[in-house]
């Protein structure tokens with residue numbers, strides 16, 4: 126079976142070595158602290174909340190823009206080599222699980238190619254759940 130990383134690379138067209146090049150440098154230090162990330166996430170969510178396509182905007186209809194901005198910049202600060210702001214406040218990022226309530230489909234991931242790992246992660250989670258349902262219907266597994 127293909128790994129999540131293989132699927133994400135195939136769908137996005139971004140090689141894993143390019144995706145993980147962020148680990149070869151400390152972008153938090155290079156960019157000079159938190160403010161560039163606050164600006165990035167503010168600009169990002171201003172555009173998301175003003176998107177011209179209703180189906181895309183509606184994915185965020187239950188989110189407050191200020192919360193979404195903070196969640197995102199704290200996550201990026203942490204992931205790019207800065208202090209663990211996100212985990213101190215909210216725990217493990219667990220991004221596949223946290224996105225499970227939202228329709229992060231192939232169509233949505235076209236907007237943000239990094240999101241293909243969420244699409245693949247959701248598919249794998251659903252496949253595992255289907256296997257469990259089958260076992261439940263057939264009684265306990267004897268194969269372990």
Ligand code: HEM
Nearest residue numbers: 184185188192193196197200223227229233234237239240
């Ligand atoms: C098109 C693809 C995506 C869609 C539609 C999407 C949608 C959402 C939505 C609706 C939320 C809740 C907003 C909130 O924080 O209150 C959210 C949260 C979040 N997203 Fe995404 N997302 C996408 C891709 C990504 C990617 C690629 C990343 C990481 C690189 C990411 C990181 C996060 C983080 C860190 C949160 C905050 C989670 C939390 O603390 O609850 N998202 N996303």
